[in-house]
Amino acid sequence: MPSVKKPSTRRAQPSPYSYRISAVLVTIVVVVISSIVLTSYAQARRIPDNAGGPSAPTVTRIPSLGLSVPTSPIVEQGAVLDPPADPQRAGWWASGALPGSKEGSVVITAHKLHGGGGAFDTLAKVKRGALVTVDTQAGVQNYEVVSIANYDRDEFAEKADDLFRTDDTPRLVLITCYDWNGDDWNGNTVVIARSSA
Template identity: 30%
Template sequence: MSATFLHGAAAGARSRRQAAGAALLFGCLLASTTGCNTPSANHEMQQVSPPVHGRQHAEPVRLRIPAIGVNAPIGPLQVDNRVLPPPKDYQKTGWWRDGPEPGEPGPAVIIGHLDTARGPAVFFRLSELRTHDAIFVEKADGTTAVFTTQRIERHRKDRFPTQAVYGPTSDPQLRLITCSGSYDHQAHRYRDNLIAYAVQAHPKD
């Protein structure tokens, strides 16, 4: 495992359908076109569900990370047969819709592809994030949730830190996830996941 750092920001409250104790799987495999989109080697979320919040505020619509050149749309993702699939478009990101919105208490989770057979995808440079790098999540109501980098970790897929990624937090936080590590040609997937952790940014940050 390697490490680096993140902080998160701003506003929002809403109700969210939460299945208490539901298992959540995050799929991040490379298919024949590469990327992170097949459902094998997913990560099960056991007895972990984010806190239920108030009324819906505004869903995230765009992710900007100037330090690594990310400026991409965000679309909602939902668990399908116990799997949270990444976006179909390799240049877009996806937000776990049944979790917290970016900016409300709890860990908002956004995932994206590492690469494709033709080249880099949206999170190709995620490993380049450094402590205090700014992350901006634009929302449908025109507000922006601002985060700063706290740390980055790499974990083997069979040792995915479910509690650290999806477990409830008292403050607004953000998780960005993609594939990482060496490529297993026999299994057609990367062996690891890269996870960027962020916490709420404050005006002084």
């Protein structure tokens, strides 16, 4: 029987050039992925341009919280501004500024329910820089959150004139209840957002 030569078990050494090519390819992939991520982040952080002029709101949205709340006009009763009876709706203070106005506070309020189910249950969790979009009868008005604060009843009363002002810089003021004591709420959460205009 003819002899059979045993195959060599020695592995071929990779070329130093293959290491360089691999390193270059990995670097390119990392750069491309990083660029896509950073571009997406920048676009997500940019507050979109407004569309349409001053008009009554129909829906209030906070994408970062997953909120999309139907919004309708409400009128204060004396010194009290009550949200709509439906806890899943928000109310826009009809005596204040229209979304898209060049001055004044656009005030929108909604319920927070201690057992859950209120339109603004999670409002206090919004972060500075978050987008708030108000759909209106004329288009869309966009705002960027600049402050989140909790006030007890006395503090809220002291700040009411400023929060409900109808002149000066245009802004959005979102209001809900804060600090359930077992029988009632002790104060209010107030989120202020500036217009992207």
